[in-house]
Amino acid sequence: MHxxxxxxxxxxxxxxxxxxxxxxxxxxxxxxxxxxxxxxETTKIRLxxxxxxxxxxxxxxxxxxxxxxxxxxQYLPLGTRNGPYALADxxxxxxxxxxxxxxxxxxxxxxxxxxxxxxxxxxxxxxxERVRTIRDLKNKTVAIQxxxxxxxxxxxxxxxxVGINPQHDVKWIAGENLTDGMTLxxxxxxxxxxxxxxxxxxxxxxxxxxxIVDTAQDRxxxxxxxxxxxxxxxxxxxxxxxxxxxxxxxxxxxxxCAADPQRAARYLSDKLYEPRFQIGLNVMKRLPYNRWxxxxxxxxxxxxxxxxxxxxxxxxxxxxxxxxxTDWRFLNELxxxxxx
Numbered sequence: 001m002h003x004x005x006x007x008x009x010x011x012x013x014x015x016x017x018x019x020x021x022x023x024x025x026x027x028x029x030x031x032x033x034x035x036x037x038x039x040x041e042t043t044k045i046r047l048x049x050x051x052x053x054x055x056x057x058x059x060x061x062x063x064x065x066x067x068x069x070x071x072x073x074q075y076l077p078l079g080t081r082n083g084p085y086a087l088a089d090x091x092x093x094x095x096x097x098x099x100x101x102x103x104x105x106x107x108x109x110x111x112x113x114x115x116x117x118x119x120x121x122x123x124x125x126x127x128x129e130r131v132r133t134i135r136d137l138k139n140k141t142v143a144i145q146x147x148x149x150x151x152x153x154x155x156x157x158x159x160x161x162v163g164i165n166p167q168h169d170v171k172w173i174a175g176e177n178l179t180d181g182m183t184l185x186x187x188x189x190x191x192x193x194x195x196x197x198x199x200x201x202x203x204x205x206x207x208x209x210x211x212i213v214d215t216a217q218d219r220x221x222x223x224x225x226x227x228x229x230x231x232x233x234x235x236x237x238x239x240x241x242x243x244x245x246x247x248x249x250x251x252x253x254x255x256x257c258a259a260d261p262q263r264a265a266r267y268l269s270d271k272l273y274e275p276r277f278q279i280g281l282n283v284m285k286r287l288p289y290n291r292w293x294x295x296x297x298x299x300x301x302x303x304x305x306x307x308x309x310x311x312x313x314x315x316x317x318x319x320x321x322x323x324x325x326t327d328w329r330f331l332n333e334l335x336x337x338x339x340x
Contacts, residue, residue: 041239044072045246048083048095052197053274053283054122054227055096056264057253064249087112087232093239094231094246098122098196099300100157101150102230106325107305107314111233115247116331117225117297118254121216121287123154124200126185126209127192133212134162141171143190145181151194157307158213158221165311185209201279216286224300225291236327244330251292251334258289293335298322 045065047058058075065073078086084102086092088110096118105112131137137159144152152174156166164170173190175181185193186208195203203209215221229247236243257264261284265277274280305318314321 037245038241040069040245041242043070044074045070045242046074046076046091046093047246048086048092048097049075049077050083050095050097052098052122053268053280054119054197054287056257056268056273056284057118057250057289058096058229059271059273060253060256060264060267061246061249064252065246068245068249070245084110084112084230087230090232090234092232093235094229094243096227096250097230098150098154098226099224099228100153100226100304102228103153103301103304103308103314103321104148106321107316109324112230112325113233113236114297114301114326115229115231115236115243116251116328116334117228117292117295117300118250119287119289119291120222120224120226120295121214122196122226123151123213123215123221124195124211125155125158125192125213126195126200126203127212128188128209131191131212134158135164137192138164138169139171140191141173141189143181143184143193144172144174145196146174147172151181151196153308153313154226154304155192155194156311156313157304160307160311161220167311167313198274198276198279198283201282205279216288220303223295224303225295225297228297228300240330244333247330248334248338251338254289254292257284257287261285292331293338297331298326298328301326 062073076086076092078092083092083095083097084105087095088105099114099117102112102114125134127136131140142155144155152172159166159170173184175184182193182195182199182203184190186206192212193209200211213221215226229250231243262281265274265280265284268274268280269277274283301322302318305314305316305321308314309317
């Protein structure tokens with residue numbers, strides 16, 4: 001699903017669709033905003049394509065970016081593992097990504113900077129009948145997508161929160177692609193699996209397992225972002241106007257997802273990001289896409305970094321990670337500008 005093939009909706013069709021969800025007004029305002037702002041340092045932007053449709057705002061933002069003066073908008077098909085690496089080495093400029101998957105890269109000192117939180121609730125922890133709570137996972141087997149991925153990092157934070165050492169008290173098994181971790185769980189080779197994006201909906205369709213943690217509803221996890229906007233540090237420093245405009249487009253697209261999840265799901269279906277409309281709709285309805293206005297993303301980073309530091313999974317303190325790996329200036333400006 002390459003960006004050049006996927007994003008073929010004309011502007012007229014996009015405007016027709018988005019006008020029904022309240023987007024037409026601010027699309028027109030984009031022209032006025034662009035005219036009053038400094039020129040873009042570059043009209044090319046490279047984002048990361050991820051199979052998880054909870055990143056819908058960065059795809060819906062494509063037309064907003066074009067209205068804002070970008071002439072070359074790319075979505076790089078890098079799979080589930082390579083997004084942070086692509087940001088760090090400069091192959092990609094900006095991306096929505098799960099914060100648990102970014103923390104190890106920030107700990108390693110890679111040149112990635114967090115710009116904003118977008119939403120919470122992507123993850124749901126499914127378990128077999130003999131597991132009723134997170135504490136029951138001690139000495140059990142957990143299926144993950146790959147070692148060091150966001151699902152393992154987040155579940156490690158959950159385990160540490162209830163006093164279980166994720167490095168010694170749990171057996172981890174991993175597949176090799178997006179679906180293998182879930183397949184291992186379905187095949188009975190694991191006692192639990194942390195589903196992400198559309199995976200929880202797929203498990204519900206299959207009527208397999210039961211949910212013991214829903215990060216959209218269960219505290220404390222529901223209080224923290226799961227997906228954030230991150231950028232290559234050098235890119236953000238060299239291109240502050242571009243960085244702010246891209247972030248603005250993603251956050252406004254998040255508003256579209258919150259305003260009318262059905263239209264957002266239809267867009268994802270039409271563009272083949274998630275051709276199963278009902279699954280896409282369920283995901284759009286579940287996730288609180290308006291959270292970027294309300295919550296402090298630094299709280300999320302501090303919470304998870306503290307848990308992971310306590311059990312020795314990261315070396316850096318939360319304070320160091322926040323100091324070196326965040327830049328909230330653009331978010332704070334946009335919160336003031338986008339109040340209406």
